Amino acid sequence: MISILRIFNWDHLLKKNQTFLSTAFGLIKGKISSTAPTAATLTTLTFPLTFKVQSQITNISNKQTLITREDIIESYYHKDSCIGTNGVKTPKNIIGNAFKQRVENIDNDVCEADDEAAFFVADLGEVYRQHMRWKRNLPRVKPFYAVKCNPDPQVIRLLAELGTGFDCASKGEIEQVLKLGIDPTRIIYAQPCKTSSYVRYAEKQGVKQMTFDNGDELHKIKKLFPEAELFLRISTDDSTSLCRLSLKFGAAMETTSDLLALARELDLNVVGVSFHVGSGASDPLAFRRAVQDAHSVFEQARTYGYYMQTLDVGGGFSTDSFEDMAAALSDALEEYMPKNIRVIGEPGRYYVANAFTLACNVIARRTVEDPVSLEKSYMLYLNDGLYGNFSSIIFDHQHPVPRVLRSGNRSYFDTHASHDTTDGTQYSIWGPTCDGIDHISESIRFDHNLDVGDWLYFEGMGAYTKCSATRFNGFMDSHDVIYVSSESGVNALLGM
Template sequence: MAPSAVTTTETTYNFHTKFEAAPHLDLHGVSSPKGLVGDALKNRVENIDHETCEAGEEDAFFVADLGDVYRQHMRWKLNLPRVKPFYAVKCNPDPEIVRLLAELGTGFDCASKAEIEQILKMGVDPARIIYAQPCKTKSYVRYAADSGVKKMTFDNTDELYKIKKFFPDAELFLRIITDDTSSLCRFSMKFGASLDTTVELLTLAKELGLNVVGVSFHVGSGAGDPLAFLKAVRDARTVMDQAATQGFSLKTVDVGGGFSGENFEAMAAVLREALDEYIPAHVAVIAEPGRYYVSSAFTLACNIIARRTVVNPDTAENSYMVYLNDGVYGNFSSIMFDHQNPIAQVLRAGDVSLHGTTAAQSAPGGTEYSIFGPTCDGIDHITKSIRFEQTLDVGDWLYFEDMGAYTKCSATRFNGFTDAHEVIYVSSEPGAKALMGMK
């Protein structure tokens, strides 16, 4: 069966008028997101004959709902109208996701030459890119200069000397350290200038004739405490006042990432109030959301390729070790790198499709399973223990929701397994269909 993934990297698009002309959250025309994704999963697995298919045709695959991304953007505009999102490409550089976000008018947070190049090849104006990497490779700075990507961050003196030499016309954002103790992935141990060094950095930037235009921070990926934004915004205002004494007029505050779908409204409320209190209305505000946009948009389907029976000598009860065709070296890299706990559900058992049903979910009194990935490394363990009503066998399928953030972007080819899994795109939102030209 031919893959249905769409390749768009080399195509140029017009991103300037489509969003305003597209329907905005026409809820009467919205397809059931769960049903649409479920149909795509079901159709894909039902077309696989495990006895005769070619090698690779039964590989794990994604279904991506572009409508979910669209609704997250509408949700952002409703709750943070003052803040322009610059999507963190590292979270999921999927070309169709990037294209949709470009059509929606977002900017892009890039951290490398490859990420900048991907966005520019799609026809995005370099002014919509921030090179948000405080410690940059020299040749990448030259590439940014040659490409017209002026916005970039710094947090140390050596970086200022580097920028002076290779891109003196850059528009610089001083990244400050924040309290990120409540986040899934902390950045403060690696990036950010402490407030007792910011005057020194601003003074040096002035002496070097560099152009500091903004201040930035990041409360950590997957932040759990909305109040982290309050202190960070307050500190950003302190730096703005310090910059003014050096003759700089900071025109932009970059509030970074850390947003998630689960507590977004609470987080946005704190951030809105902090911005209103500490940041003047004429100052632009941008952000670098990643997982917020894509986490819930992707569902991963995996095939059970092997099974081992384990007999408990005390109870004589059978449990099973099942092995999937994807694991922690692949799209479950989020377990290792992003502290995630993906929950398995049964997609197909025997010839019965179970997506979206109660029978698909774990059952406390059911048969116990331990789920492993396909590699020959013992660390490739997805789930220690989960119970299902069904007795699963080789050839059955499981699915995992919320697999859009830090999954396929950090997958590897370890042990010879592929890191390029098929993505089937659907849209449960008419607005996304209009932007993407989908039927």
């Protein structure tokens, strides 16, 4: 009897993409033969998102072998992990084609209002690859995706298919996840200071896991949701992080004993400890120190009759330093956390930062002449800015780099000509609003004479961008997303 990968649209998969099954089964070496199962051998064809139901295949190669859904996801990942050789389309090719098809069909002189609006291309294959990377480097830590980072519905849907949990910070985020049919046990309400009505909502929906870091919150939870499963969030040293969170949240170590005593007095269920080393953390040792502190609280909790079973290591994972962070965290877990302790994490930007690329249209240009050198430069005004998808410049300390997507009638995505130069024409780049702070790039040079109607693109725009866009000056706070996938496993999971 073999457990088969849960697919969102299983009927579609069987009819349209049986190659997925053939490849997946053929690549699980040593478990079954290369013979693929047929539709006739499947006894269950539809499944809920909770992964509670499994298909069954019997008598394959006369073996009774257990193959997990993770085996098949992993094997399908390895199948096309070498895409890009011998002329096969790479992720950049796929993204570039999506941009080209969209932009070439827009004529600024005759298009309808907002047809030339900024838009994203999202490669869900990048999210998929990041998940596989997480599993290789942190197999003990179950990811709970931080919805706040980018609440894109297709990202959430894909991660649900991959089996992650979800870190939600509000009623709205909880509601969005639940509407996809995801079981409430896969959600942690990771907000130490919660709105009372949101706590009641969580209770009604069965979202039991939540954090606290102070006595007032414990009294609130006792009144509104006494059956909640609580995580004591502790303060950490996040001085090397882009966004320091311990300035606002987390109980100081000298207060944890009193909080545990109060929780016991109120007869509340404290099941674990949580921490967050800060968004965009850069010091791998920050995780080690935090795990060590969490271990102390685990031991402390025993004196109050709490035998904690879960550690939430929070977020702070960045793609550039992930392996170093994962190694430091794994070593700390090995030293301080017994194998029976469940460990979860809350990655956000790690999953989505590089999955989204933003295209913006040049809506206006101003010529500026230096009074001394008489050199001409240009101010380019885009249809997106700091009050839109570039809010990360202020709130997340990001520095988006402009590239030339299209100038005149030629496309330049992912070519040398798309990049800035040292001796080209000088430009400054601005957003569309009336505010002088709406400034994207102070100075950059291109070997192009950019003008109204041309397009720029910005890579790495998936984290803390569209989730914090506003309608200031009446501009749009949401923009189209074109979804593509550079991984066949995503196509099978989502029926793309």
